Amino acid sequence: MKTAIITIGDEILIGQIVDTNTAWMAQKLTNAGFDVTEKISIGDNARQIKDTIADVFTRVDVILTTGGIGPTKDDITKKTLCEYYGTELIFDDSVLANIQNVVSTWTALNPLTHDQAYVPKDCTVIQNKVGTAPITWFDRNDKVLVSMPGVPYEMKFNMENEIIPRLQSKYSAEAYVSKVFIVVGYTESALAIHLTDWENNLPEGFGLAYLPSPGVMKLRLFVKGEERRHELEEEIVKLYNLLDKAIVADRDIPLEKILGEHLLSSGLTIGTAESCTGGNIAHLITSIAGSSEYFKGGIVSYSNEVKCNILKVSASNIEKDGAVSCSVVTDMAKGAQKALNVDCAIAVSGIAGPGGGTDEKPVGTVWIATAIGERLVAKKYQMGKNRDMNIIRASNTAMMQLLEMLNE
Amino acid sequence: MKTAIITIGDEILIGQIVDTNTAWMAQKLTNAGFDVTEKISIGDNARQIKDTIADVFTRVDVILTTGGIGPTKDDITKKTLCEYYGTELIFDDSVLANIQNVVSTWTALNPLTHDQAYVPKDCTVIQNKVGTAPITWFDRNDKVLVSMPGVPYEMKFNMENEIIPRLQSKYSAEAYVSKVFIVVGYTESALAIHLTDWENNLPEGFGLAYLPSPGVMKLRLFVKGEERRHELEEEIVKLYNLLDKAIVADRDIPLEKILGEHLLSSGLTIGTAESCTGGNIAHLITSIAGSSEYFKGGIVSYSNEVKCNILKVSASNIEKDGAVSCSVVTDMAKGAQKALNVDCAIAVSGIAGPGGGTDEKPVGTVWIATAIGERLVAKKYQMGKNRDMNIIRASNTAMMQLLEMLNE
Numbered sequence: 001m002k003t004a005i006i007t008i009g010d011e012i013l014i015g016q017i018v019d020t021n022t023a024w025m026a027q028k029l030t031n032a033g034f035d036v037t038e039k040i041s042i043g044d045n046a047r048q049i050k051d052t053i054a055d056v057f058t059r060v061d062v063i064l065t066t067g068g069i070g071p072t073k074d075d076i077t078k079k080t081l082c083e084y085y086g087t088e089l090i091f092d093d094s095v096l097a098n099i100q101n102v103v104s105t106w107t108a109l110n111p112l113t114h115d116q117a118y119v120p121k122d123c124t125v126i127q128n129k130v131g132t133a134p135i136t137w138f139d140r141n142d143k144v145l146v147s148m149p150g151v152p153y154e155m156k157f158n159m160e161n162e163i164i165p166r167l168q169s170k171y172s173a174e175a176y177v178s179k180v181f182i183v184v185g186y187t188e189s190a191l192a193i194h195l196t197d198w199e200n201n202l203p204e205g206f207g208l209a210y211l212p213s214p215g216v217m218k219l220r221l222f223v224k225g226e227e228r229r230h231e232l233e234e235e236i237v238k239l240y241n242l243l244d245k246a247i248v249a250d251r252d253i254p255l256e257k258i259l260g261e262h263l264l265s266s267g268l269t270i271g272t273a274e275s276c277t278g279g280n281i282a283h284l285i286t287s288i289a290g291s292s293e294y295f296k297g298g299i300v301s302y303s304n305e306v307k308c309n310i311l312k313v314s315a316s317n318i319e320k321d322g323a324v325s326c327s328v329v330t331d332m333a334k335g336a337q338k339a340l341n342v343d344c345a346i347a348v349s350g351i352a353g354p355g356g357g358t359d360e361k362p363v364g365t366v367w368i369a370t371a372i373g374e375r376l377v378a379k380k381y382q383m384g385k386n387r388d389m390n391i392i393r394a395s396n397t398a399m400m401q402l403l404e405m406l407n408e
Numbered sequence: 409m410k411t412a413i414i415t416i417g418d419e420i421l422i423g424q425i426v427d428t429n430t431a432w433m434a435q436k437l438t439n440a441g442f443d444v445t446e447k448i449s450i451g452d453n454a455r456q457i458k459d460t461i462a463d464v465f466t467r468v469d470v471i472l473t474t475g476g477i478g479p480t481k482d483d484i485t486k487k488t489l490c491e492y493y494g495t496e497l498i499f500d501d502s503v504l505a506n507i508q509n510v511v512s513t514w515t516a517l518n519p520l521t522h523d524q525a526y527v528p529k530d531c532t533v534i535q536n537k538v539g540t541a542p543i544t545w546f547d548r549n550d551k552v553l554v555s556m557p558g559v560p561y562e563m564k565f566n567m568e569n570e571i572i573p574r575l576q577s578k579y580s581a582e583a584y585v586s587k588v589f590i591v592v593g594y595t596e597s598a599l600a601i602h603l604t605d606w607e608n609n610l611p612e613g614f615g616l617a618y619l620p621s622p623g624v625m626k627l628r629l630f631v632k633g634e635e636r637r638h639e640l641e642e643e644i645v646k647l648y649n650l651l652d653k654a655i656v657a658d659r660d661i662p663l664e665k666i667l668g669e670h671l672l673s674s675g676l677t678i679g680t681a682e683s684c685t686g687g688n689i690a691h692l693i694t695s696i697a698g699s700s701e702y703f704k705g706g707i708v709s710y711s712n713e714v715k716c717n718i719l720k721v722s723a724s725n726i727e728k729d730g731a732v733s734c735s736v737v738t739d740m741a742k743g744a745q746k747a748l749n750v751d752c753a754i755a756v757s758g759i760a761g762p763g764g765g766t767d768e769k770p771v772g773t774v775w776i777a778t779a780i781g782e783r784l785v786a787k788k789y790q791m792g793k794n795r796d797m798n799i800i801r802a803s804n805t806a807m808m809q810l811l812e813m814l815n816e
Binding site: 010016017018019022023027028039041042043048052072073074110112113153274278279281282283285286287289291295298299303306310340341353355387 | 420421422423424425426427428430431432433434435436437438444445446447448449450451456460463584596597598600601607615616617618619628660680682685686687688689690691693694695697698699700703704705706707708709710711713714717718747748749761762763764792794795796797799
């Protein structure tokens with residue numbers, strides 16, 4: 001089933017926004033059995049929107065559009081779709097009710113928001129449960145166009161819960177059956193070598209992909225067609241025989257969610273002591289709903305003063321070994337356990353860059369200590385030169401290190 | 409001058425890669441006076457490449473393509489361009505010399521690299537000084553197509569040093585003049601209503617775009633032509649009259665960067681005390697290189713125990729008013745100033761959701777206290793129901809609240 005994604009909005013054409021939506025959409029569509037054959041970005045321009053849709057429909061069966069359906073003057077997609085399909089806008093009370101439900105808690109309904117309840121007459125309206133702009137689904141001669149918001153979380157929520165399920169049921173597309181594994185304790189090349197024989201003997205049509213994700217090792221095993229699921233299960237058994245406890249999850253979920261599930265089931269509490277990651281690990285852990293059950297708190301000890309005063313890091317260790325060292329990161333982990341009164345601690349100290357590097361400790365040097373009760377592991381890692389990537393990689397690596405300890 | 413960007417490569421269509429190139433290219437082109445009217449991603453498919461170019465040239469004057477010109481089998485752009493323009497590949501000694509110059513420092517020349525010196529006969533070849541794939545420039549009937557590598561570093565170097573200067577000298581294009589404003593205290597639709605009269609009376613050719621971002625409102629005002637800069641300045645004066653202190657920045661930069669610049673210039677230090685934002689504010693502040701100059705540390709006080717032990721929040725205030733309250737968030741801000749020994753503090757306590765809400769304090773209730781020395785402001789906000797969005801919105805709102813105090 002050939003599919004095109006059209007993003008509508010001047011802000012993308014002038015480069016003010018980096019489009020992360022369509023990569024996400026393309027991945028979900030591909031997995032669901034839809035071939036994305038083109039992606040197009042155009043402006044908030046009625047003529048261009050109509051011409052592009054007409055042109056693209058000569059090549060594909062499904063068009064998904066994002067953007068241009070907000071309440072302001074430059075949002076013209078909804079009106080333009082009416083022109084394209086020769087219909088008109090009508091007021092829909094059920095959409096108004098949904099909008100009122102969405103906005104009621106944080107703002108009063110103003111005329112512009114109210115008018116988002118006008119929808120094209122001859123289309124299926126999908127209620128947007130997480131935003132005020134309704135989703136519209138046009139089906140003519142078996143060619144489908146779906147118009148949705150460009151706000152990433154609204155788009156993602158509706159793609160997953162509404163649009164992809166409806167597309168699958170309409171086109172009975174042959175989806176991939178697949179499984180994602182998160183593996184600890186291997187580098188990518190070590191894992192590739194360990195799996196060589198198994199990978200070479202996978203049945204016809206099977207694929208194994210190493211999914212790029214900084215600091216996390218993710219594998220995806222896949223094959224097209226529900227009827228091959230039993231073969232997939234057989235290969236999964238073989239993979240478990242090869243990797244055993246190195247597999248910490250068999251779903252593509254964030255590390256912080258895996259960690260949370262481990263902590264919940266074991267009844268352990270956790271706290272963090274962060275220097276170069278600057279609070280990102282605490283942020284990731286607390287991004288999971290219900291994390292207050294196991295996460296008690298964290299210290300972002302950016303300055304040495306905070307390390308000594310709150311985490312009781314030994315000042316002589318800082319002087320002797322520097323703040324990025326085994327002794328300091330060990331003190332930080334133990335200090336966090338004590339100050340926060342928790343069972344497990346993650347401590348990170350490193351040089352995120354771009355400044356602060358030396359010959360001995362270049363940018364990207366990161367020490368990570370993880371502790372569970374009396375057990376403690378401290379390891380040194382060498383990461384890259386990019387500050388943002390180092391923060392992400394160090395955060396994930398630290399959670400991986402604790403997960404490995406929890407699995408032992 | 410109408411311009412299109414075409415990215416060629418299967419990896420973008422399956423969503424394996426987030427395309428950051430074209431936003432960068434579009435920004436540079438727009439500033440240089442070229443209107444990017446469409447961006448298209450297609451696969452490594454000769455038929456699709458030729459059809460797309462032919463089609464797009466019916467609408468634009470300039471096409472820039474990236475990708476598909478590497479040395480491997482799936483790189484078919486160069487060969488396909490020869491077919492499109494009815495020409496053939498010939499060996500170019502000057503390209504070989506450039507390749508040898510580029511690779512000599514890091515690897516030996518292999519046959520695949522050597523063959524990159526084959527270039528289309530009837531085109532202008534631009535030597536790629538930072539990579540082995542030459543750039544080709546086709547000019548037919550005043551319509552230009554430039555094919556360049558997709559490797560970000562190579563693309564950027566050649567766009568800046570070769571392609572944009574050549575395009576500017578060929579077409580004397582008129583650049584946009586524009587300004588981005590960051591505005592606090594309005595929802596998108598409330599701001600639109602407030603600005604309606606002014607927006608309706610903007611001079612011919614002016615555009616106003618809303619770039620929504622949770623907790624932050626961004627506006628972009630733009631018009632084409634350097635000669636209209638004085639009109640732009642006049643409209644900016646009117647906008648300031650309408651919004652006054654609600655404008656906290658007139659550049660499109662992250663709040664944490666605006667905040668960092670304020671703190672650096674005033675010589676003030678800062679610390680954070682976070683409950684529902686879980687470390688995200690510390691993470692945002694420390695995402696800025698050089699933030700260790702003003703950020704000393706943060707406490708993520710998720711549990712009441714940590715609030716009392718480290719931030720010295722009054723246990724009776726927690727019992728009396730609850731953890732999400734004016735008194736507790738005030739204690740947290742003062743406690744952070746003391747525990748972290750900082751001039752300014754941001755403290756946040758709220759109910760991010762989905763659990764934890766009550767009738768009196770529903771999900772989305774957030775108290776924020778900001779302090780500078782002895783001055784302290786504590787405010788209550790009602791946000792939405794989505795946990796991730798509440799964390800982002802509360803983080804931005806908290807920085808906005810401190811920025812407003814710093815501006816006074």
